[in-house]
Amino acid sequence: MMTAIHSHDAPFYQPQGNEVALFEAAYAARLPVMVKGPTGCGKSRFIEAMAHRLERPLITVACNEDMTASDLVGRYLLDAGGTRWQDGPLTLAARQGAICYLDEIVEARQDTTVVIHPLTDHRRQLPLDKKGEMLHAHPDFQLVISYNPGYQSLLKDLKPSTKQRFVAFEFDYPAAPLEAQIVSQETGLDAARAGQLVQVAHAARQLKGHGLTEGISTRLLVYAARLMVGGVNPGEACRMALVRPITDDADIRQTLDHTIDAVFG
Known part of the structure; x- marks a missing residue:
């Protein structure tokens, strides 16, 4: 559920506009940030890149419907000496001054997400009711959430x-030339074939x-490109990475298979 990142290598992120400068301004003002956009369009990569750029640790939580407030905040655990308190990822980030990224927050129950409210206004506090502590967030702490409006x-x-x-x-899939550049940069696939992959993706997105x-994501294009770089036939790589994961409908699969044949034929 939780991933902590302290990376020395800058995650590759290709800006689509002025989002980098805007995020830096939001962080400087310690404003909580919401990132919206379709699956696999680069939301999480953007946050990873910004955490690296701002030299802040990043704690990522993959939200789900079974997640409780205690999963975020913390709980008492039994050990040999009795009980001990263990901070949850949100509490840990607030103590350390990390960026806490709640990915796909709408998957969590609303009675769970309300625990973030005191951290997202002028108070910047987190009540730890079970522990009897009022945690004041570290000056460098920032809360970021994401979800797919679709x-x-x-x-x-x-x-x-x-x-x-x-x-x-608001994020979306990049414009075709930029998306091809991203795929090529991420995988080492030549620009011409990266552009062909993007053509297939655009055809699929018209069917949303x-x-x-959901259409074919940039993430899936990277998967297909990696297969191709590894020697897999382009048609087979596309069917395996782009078509079969997103639909079981025979007619749509046939339509996309024809598109692949036309583009790579």
Whole structure:
């Protein structure tokens, strides 16, 4: 559920606009940040890159519907001497001055996510009720959340009272030349074939809402490119990495298979 990152190597991130400068401004003001966008478009990579750029440790939490407030804040554990308190990832980040990244926060229950509210206003506090402690966040602490608006529903959405505590970035898949550059840079695939992969992705994205819940992500393009660099036939790499993971519909699979044949034929 939790991943802590202290990386010495800068994660590769290709800006699409002025989001780097805007995030730096948000961090300088210690404003909580919301990042919205489709699956695999680079939201998490952006946060990793910004944490590295700002020289802050990053604690990432993959949210899910079974996650409780104690999973975020902490709990008492039994040990040989009786009980001991163990900080959760949110508490740990607030103590250390890390960036805490709650990935796909709408997957968590609303009664769990309300625990972040005191950290997202002028108080910058986290009540540890079970421990009887009021934790004042480290001056360098920042809270970042992300989610995919395409999966929103009445049952899975953030409360307005939560949304209005954040400044927000809207992400989408990069423009075709930039996306091809990203795929090539990430994998070493030549620019021409990276551009062909992006063509396939754009064709699939046109089917979103017409049989596909979600289009082919940049992440999947990187997977396909890695297979191709490893010697896999382009058509087979595309079917394996781009088509089969996103649909079981025979007609859509056939349509995308024809697109692959046309692009790489």
